[in-house]
Amino acid sequence: AEPCKPSYCGLTEFVGTGIGNTIGFVIANVDSQLLEAMKLEKNYRSIGIVGGRTGAGPQIMAADEAVKATNTEIVSIELPRDTEGGAGHGSLIIFGSEDVSDARRAVEVTLKELERTFGDVYGNDAGHLEFQYTARASFACNKAFNAPVGKAFGLIVGAPAAIGVLIADTAVKAANVEVLGYGSPGNGGTSHSNEVILMVCGDSGAVRQSLIAAREVGLQALEALAGTANATTTPYI
Amino acid sequence: AEPCKPSYCGLTEFVGTGIGNTIGFVIANVDSQLLEAMKLEKNYRSIGIVGGRTGAGPQIMAADEAVKATNTEIVSIELPRDTEGGAGHGSLIIFGSEDVSDARRAVEVTLKELERTFGDVYGNDAGHLEFQYTARASFACNKAFNAPVGKAFGLIVGAPAAIGVLIADTAVKAANVEVLGYGSPGNGGTSHSNEVILMVCGDSGAVRQSLIAAREVGLQALEALAGTANATTTPYI
Amino acid sequence: AEPCKPSYCGLTEFVGTGIGNTIGFVIANVDSQLLEAMKLEKNYRSIGIVGGRTGAGPQIMAADEAVKATNTEIVSIELPRDTEGGAGHGSLIIFGSEDVSDARRAVEVTLKELERTFGDVYGNDAGHLEFQYTARASFACNKAFNAPVGKAFGLIVGAPAAIGVLIADTAVKAANVEVLGYGSPGNGGTSHSNEVILMVCGDSGAVRQSLIAAREVGLQALEALAGTANATTTPYI
Numbered sequence: 001a002e003p004c005k006p007s008y009c010g011l012t013e014f015v016g017t018g019i020g021n022t023i024g025f026v027i028a029n030v031d032s033q034l035l036e037a038m039k040l041e042k043n044y045r046s047i048g049i050v051g052g053r054t055g056a057g058p059q060i061m062a063a064d065e066a067v068k069a070t071n072t073e074i075v076s077i078e079l080p081r082d083t084e085g086g087a088g089h090g091s092l093i094i095f096g097s098e099d100v101s102d103a104r105r106a107v108e109v110t111l112k113e114l115e116r117t118f119g120d121v122y123g124n125d126a127g128h129l130e131f132q133y134t135a136r137a138s139f140a141c142n143k144a145f146n147a148p149v150g151k152a153f154g155l156i157v158g159a160p161a162a163i164g165v166l167i168a169d170t171a172v173k174a175a176n177v178e179v180l181g182y183g184s185p186g187n188g189g190t191s192h193s194n195e196v197i198l199m200v201c202g203d204s205g206a207v208r209q210s211l212i213a214a215r216e217v218g219l220q221a222l223e224a225l226a227g228t229a230n231a232t233t234t235p236y237i
Numbered sequence: 238a239e240p241c242k243p244s245y246c247g248l249t250e251f252v253g254t255g256i257g258n259t260i261g262f263v264i265a266n267v268d269s270q271l272l273e274a275m276k277l278e279k280n281y282r283s284i285g286i287v288g289g290r291t292g293a294g295p296q297i298m299a300a301d302e303a304v305k306a307t308n309t310e311i312v313s314i315e316l317p318r319d320t321e322g323g324a325g326h327g328s329l330i331i332f333g334s335e336d337v338s339d340a341r342r343a344v345e346v347t348l349k350e351l352e353r354t355f356g357d358v359y360g361n362d363a364g365h366l367e368f369q370y371t372a373r374a375s376f377a378c379n380k381a382f383n384a385p386v387g388k389a390f391g392l393i394v395g396a397p398a399a400i401g402v403l404i405a406d407t408a409v410k411a412a413n414v415e416v417l418g419y420g421s422p423g424n425g426g427t428s429h430s431n432e433v434i435l436m437v438c439g440d441s442g443a444v445r446q447s448l449i450a451a452r453e454v455g456l457q458a459l460e461a462l463a464g465t466a467n468a469t470t471t472p473y474i
Numbered sequence: 475a476e477p478c479k480p481s482y483c484g485l486t487e488f489v490g491t492g493i494g495n496t497i498g499f500v501i502a503n504v505d506s507q508l509l510e511a512m513k514l515e516k517n518y519r520s521i522g523i524v525g526g527r528t529g530a531g532p533q534i535m536a537a538d539e540a541v542k543a544t545n546t547e548i549v550s551i552e553l554p555r556d557t558e559g560g561a562g563h564g565s566l567i568i569f570g571s572e573d574v575s576d577a578r579r580a581v582e583v584t585l586k587e588l589e590r591t592f593g594d595v596y597g598n599d600a601g602h603l604e605f606q607y608t609a610r611a612s613f614a615c616n617k618a619f620n621a622p623v624g625k626a627f628g629l630i631v632g633a634p635a636a637i638g639v640l641i642a643d644t645a646v647k648a649a650n651v652e653v654l655g656y657g658s659p660g661n662g663g664t665s666h667s668n669e670v671i672l673m674v675c676g677d678s679g680a681v682r683q684s685l686i687a688a689r690e691v692g693l694q695a696l697e698a699l700a701g702t703a704n705a706t707t708t709p710y711i
Binding site for chain 3: 322323362364397398399402403405410416419421423424427433435458463
């Protein structure tokens with residue numbers, strides 16, 4: 001597990017850092033010329049910014065809790081092709097708020113939640129697996145994954161992508177879940193990462209069962225390539 | 238040369254592993270909901286899956302032999318931007334078959350052929366070169382590279398891309414070959430890899446001559462950047 | 475700082491190497507079949523080729539000086555997703571000329587200028603920052619960044635992208651500059667790199683002031699993630 005290293009930083013905009021070389025800022029009053037160039041769907045003068053080198057799912061799920069807990073809106077989620085030489089994504093998430101203190105609080109919650117949302121991210125030298133679950137999806141899951149707000153949602157990621165195909169099949173066979181989306185390297189859904197990503201919704205018990213089955217199969221597959229794949233922090237599903 | 242490490246794996250879907258962190262699976266009866274989400278051009282209930290972190294050409298050429306040798310069809314080939322921090326691609330190849338034993342055989346042949354098809358992949362700290370040749374292209378080369386089925390086909394790859402431009406020129410000047418396609422970082426043909434890729438066809442002697450000339454120039458160029466560039470396994474062209 | 479290592483290479487097309495695993499070639503008379511496949515906007519029989527694994531901005535700014543100093547034209551600039559496991563780009567730049575000696579001179583100037591243009595590229599284990607300035611933009615800055623030819627131009631890059639958003643705001647607030655463009659991981663401007671990129675123009679004093687302010691903030695932010703971020707060569711702004 002990569003340690004949290006919240007270094008001192010004197011910038012007023014600085015909020016903190018988190019797992020995956022993630023960093024968070026707030027801007028109280030974004031320059032109007034910049035705001036126009038950013039082409040956000042909805043303009044807020046106060047924004048919260050969270051972005052990391054490693055991980056998109058963990059940051060998005062963490063932001064989902066933040067948007068539930070604060071008076072903010074998710075204005076954009078982007079997925080660079082990154083993970084510092086690995087097979088997946090980094091992330092760039094922008095919150096909007098009327099009051100900068102709300103944006104700051106959203107960034108703080110997101111950075112703190114990463115400790116939990118990296119819990120079912122497993123990796124070894126050959127690739128990684130990621131599983132995410134929420135009993136009640138909010139606006140970050142909706143924006144990034146098309147998850148229905150208020151419903152149970154699950155995310156299944158396997159890299160290399162061949163493992164992702166296998167565990168996507170496992171996941172949908174294991175329980176009565178609905179497929180919301182499927183991302184693969186060439187279909188535009190992954191920024192060309194070496195992952196297959198499946199998004200499912202349904203009854204909360206079914207979604208959890210689906211994730212647990214996919215995780216069991218995924219770990220056997222990934223470990224066949226390169227040995228033990230440890231969780232980044234503590235599994236939560 | 239990276240060793241083959243076919244680890245034990247108890248999953249019924251597991252077929253084996255190969256060079257480049259490549260792994261192969263079969264699914265006898267793909268879930269219909271997943272099959273729909275995958276948006277394959279043609280649906281088979283039985284699929285074979287081969288994907289690796291490093292290498293697309295080697296896996297595609299290996300799959301080309303597999304599709305010749307078995308009663309299967311290539312249903313999709315996708316090229317993630319990967320190579321584990323390197324300049325090129327990983328791969329995700331899906332075979333379809335009526336009978337799962339055919340898909341399994343195709344995956345087995347592909348994994349075994351990798352030992353040969355990594356033969357003209359050369360690398361050092363600055364980049365890589367790849368050359369592939371077949372006297373008779375089949376459906377994997379056709380799908381991935383637009384190669385006419387049954388004709389001699391050659392693939393030339395240079396990374397960083399500047400080397401690829403140079404050896405593409407060398408290749409077409411060295412023999413009477415026809416250019417089937419040219420991929421570069423910004424033209425949509427490479428998932429933004431740092432490669433230039435040239436696909437040629439023609440008389441089998443001409444194609445080989447073209448590849449050998451490009452390989453000679455490419456090695457001098459790549460070695461000017463970072464010293465000796467060794468073959469991954471044993472050169473076959 | 476990565477050392478320049480201009481190795482011996484016997485190829486007549488070889489010009490030299492530079493920082494960032496950059497290599498340069500000339501082709502006196504590009505094969506017409508290849509030229510057609512490359513789909514360049516304008517065809518020259520003599521081309522100069524410069525491409526690297528690490529860096530796009532430094533190579534583009536260096537090419538900008540080269541195009542000012544020689545009788546050549548920039549015919550294409552492409553940005554692979556690279557930096558050898560880092561968060562940014564490599565590069566592929568093609569010069570065209572009537573006379574091959576002009577293309578050779580352009581490549582030589584570009585490779586030499588890299589020593590300067592890597593001056594304000596700062597990096598540590600978590601990411602990088604890049605700042606570029608010219609008092610008088612030429613055709614490489616125009617092609618790559620839409621910079622008005624003859625005017626002062628500045629480039630601001632931050633990775634991970636969250637830092638880029640912050641320093642883009644700093645840059646536009648620090649001086650009276652005009653935003654020419656904004657690139658982010660998901661907006662098509664970055665080949666999915668984990669960067670936010672801002673291009674500005676204006677009065678030369680204002681552009682420099684804007685870059686200096688962004689650099690000061692960017693270094694504090696990047697160093698909060700992973701400690702000291704050193705310049706690759708010697709800062710020039």
